[in-house]
Amino acid sequence: PLVSMRQLLDHAAENGYGLPAFNVNNLEQVRAVMEAARETRSPVILQGSAGARKYAGEQFLRHLIQAAVEAYPEIPIVMHQDHGASPAICQAAIRSGFTSVMMDGSLQADGKTVASYEYNVETTATVVAFAHSIGVSVEGELGVLGSLETMKGDKEDGHGAEGTMTREQLLTDPDQAADFVKRTQVDALAIAIGTSHGAYKFSKKPTGETLAISRIKEIHARIPNTHLVMHGSSSVPQELLEEIRKYGGDMKETYGVPVEEIVEGIKHGVRKVNIDTDLRLAMTAAIRRVFATKPGEFDPRKYNAEAQKAASAVCKARYEAFGAAGQA
Numbered sequence: 001p002l003v004s005m006r007q008l009l010d011h012a013a014e015n016g017y018g019l020p021a022f023n024v025n026n027l028e029q030v031r032a033v034m035e036a037a038r039e040t041r042s043p044v045i046l047q048g049s050a051g052a053r054k055y056a057g058e059q060f061l062r063h064l065i066q067a068a069v070e071a072y073p074e075i076p077i078v079m080h081q082d083h084g085a086s087p088a089i090c091q092a093a094i095r096s097g098f099t100s101v102m103m104d105g106s107l108q109a110d111g112k113t114v115a116s117y118e119y120n121v122e123t124t125a126t127v128v129a130f131a132h133s134i135g136v137s138v139e140g141e142l143g144v145l146g147s148l149e150t151m152k153g154d155k156e157d158g159h160g161a162e163g164t165m166t167r168e169q170l171l172t173d174p175d176q177a178a179d180f181v182k183r184t185q186v187d188a189l190a191i192a193i194g195t196s197h198g199a200y201k202f203s204k205k206p207t208g209e210t211l212a213i214s215r216i217k218e219i220h221a222r223i224p225n226t227h228l229v230m231h232g233s234s235s236v237p238q239e240l241l242e243e244i245r246k247y248g249g250d251m252k253e254t255y256g257v258p259v260e261e262i263v264e265g266i267k268h269g270v271r272k273v274n275i276d277t278d279l280r281l282a283m284t285a286a287i288r289r290v291f292a293t294k295p296g297e298f299d300p301r302k303y304n305a306e307a308q309k310a311a312s313a314v315c316k317a318r319y320e321a322f323g324a325a326g327q328a
């Protein structure tokens, strides 16, 4: 059944686990997540970005998720809008049936200018007011996603802050987080700790300097009852990069967020872990493998089925590592 985000995250907090939240854009990604969830008996968060709405269209996105609800009746599913840029966008998502929305007020509505703290509080509180009145959950974001290696905002997939940031901006402040949650009443808070969206997060394996898991602990100590969210949390498995390269792809050296660091975050209040890139890498590797090893194959069902299987293996591994397996 469709459930609210709050319900799932409260359960995750009570039972000490984390939920991966997978971005979905098409049939194969939705089924990859759902097959892994069924196999591991995990609750599910399916999230659609603005890019997903642009690619699939709002109706297809909505019906794909509703199809999952119908086809996997035993699994609780949250239908979450990822990175809403304005209250109007969140309102439209709620009208179309989403049970959870993210109001990302860390940036202005253009998606690239860093917003003032007051703007963030006001827009987020506005969304909470109308969402909560009808049982829809809200995720807010405080701090700017970006790299502590380069001090650059997150621009890899076309959205995120433009230009050079300060360390202050790239690390969520625990006292400000407490004030933000008090004033907005968000159900979940996305924090900045040095992760960024896309495949190119770290030029070498991250250390405490470039991935501030210690900051999660400080924030959690300050607001122990708030569900924390990690964005940009793909692990960018080296074996997927190698497979993509082996079959003709061009991917530079890069590192993601190690699964064991996410698990450490989950011990300190992280309940939702956003993952998109790892599914993209898994699907690309599988399709490249089919094209390279079976050049005569031209049925999209054949290579898309391989892509689905590869993405599903990633989902299964995350459900197990984050402790969500067995919780549905």
Ligand code: G3H
Binding pocket: 023, 049, 050, 051, 052, 082, 083, 157, 197, 198, 276, 277
């Ligand atoms: O928020 C970032 C997600 O990875 C979604 O990316 O806007 O390309 O769909 P997208």
Ligand code: 13P
Binding pocket: 023, 082, 083, 196, 197, 198, 199, 230, 231, 232, 233, 234, 235, 274, 275, 276, 277, 278
């Ligand atoms: P990745 O690019 O690391 O998968 O992050 C996805 C994300 O945060 C979506 O909101």
Ligand code: NA
Binding pocket: 047, 081, 082, 083, 102, 139, 274
């Ligand atoms: Na989100």
Ligand code: ZN
Binding pocket: 083, 197, 231, 232, 274
């Ligand atoms: Zn994100």
